[in-house]
Amino acid sequence: MRVDVYPKRVFTFVESRPGEDIYEIRVMLRDVPGALAKTANVIAEAGINIKTSIVFASLPNEKQGFWTAFIDVSNSKIGIDELTEKLNALDVVLNAQIVKPKPAAYDIMHFPIQHGEERAVVMPISLLKNLFEEIEKILTPSGFAAVFYNAGKRSGENFAKYYREKFNPKTKEELAELLFLCTGAIGWGRVETYSLDLNRISGKVRLVGNIEGAMRNKGAEPVCHWTRGFLTGYLSIATGREIEVKEIKCIGKGDEYCEFQLEAK
Known part of the structure; x- marks a missing residue:
């Protein structure tokens, strides 16, 4: 099977444009259908733009996983505290945290990096x-x-x-x-x-x-x-x-x- 291929950005850092206000959000979700959709819907209703994100299981034998994203809250209709409360109130969310990485938007919520079951490193x-x-x-x-x-x-x-x-x-x-x-x-x-x-x-x-x-x-x-x-x-x-x-x-x-x-x- 032949497919078109495109460059893939590793989830380590996101570029921000002038006027954007970048935060990093990490949500621990129950491993059930629709969990990510419910979470993303709360963010969309708040007028927040998702810049980039990843989803992965926390541990192979646990029925939960992480969704982590860089979000632009410059046009948000609600504050960070209210957004956190709304997310934590969802029945599919086990825990939601939102932080502002400074002085640049690097991932500060995950370490170490893993490739399969082995530790890996991203090196330019x-x-x-x-x-x-x-x-x-x-x-x-x-x-x-x-x-x-x-x-x-x-x-x-x-x-x-x-x-x-x-x-x-x-x-x-x-x-x-x-x-x-x-x-x-x-x-x-x-x-x-x-x-x-x-x-x-x-x-x-x-x-x-x-x-x-x-x-x-x-x-x-x-x-x-x-x-x-x-x-x-x-x-x-x-x-x-x-x-x-x-x-x-x-x-x-x-x-x-x-x-x-x-x-x-």
Whole structure:
């Protein structure tokens, strides 16, 4: 199935326009149909604009969840205290809190960030680029490539084992597909096309917007050593065989996308 894709903003911060009065609201809701609609209706009736929001379960075994949003109250018909009272009076609301983050509208109501069951961090690409560049100053080009390839390979092996245990895929092809779905969802890069024969150990994977290639300075050689290592480790576990992955096209050397070729070792 092919769908249109658009950039996704992570719920960490919201830009405010001149004249807006931004607050953050967190509502703990009962896990019942219509809970979010009832809550949003109170906010709409108050003339408050919802800038952005997220909804997620608090704990897997609890029948409740959070709805958190940045709201603009500049045209609100009621005050913050009255809005809080109205929300807490709803039968679907367990608790509602509204705060004003200062001096900028950053999320101050949730920590830590989680990706699935594991803690995660949101790092702008500029900071990650600085990290790579400083490490590159210390190591020789071959040493840099080896360190990041080996780190990627180990990460790929561990990730494949984790996915196999968590999702119990029926085939090695399904295990590979899980990785390709994940890469776009977490912002690593979007697998645009792939043609893999995991029985004969051959094929190619095309990765568009690969963050590793995008943040590196342009050069004559492929630079995505961590990504290449990750694919090697992951697909080796998926196939049960030692494989080799080569990067044959790379954003880091001016190509439109990164492309990796899979071969038997």
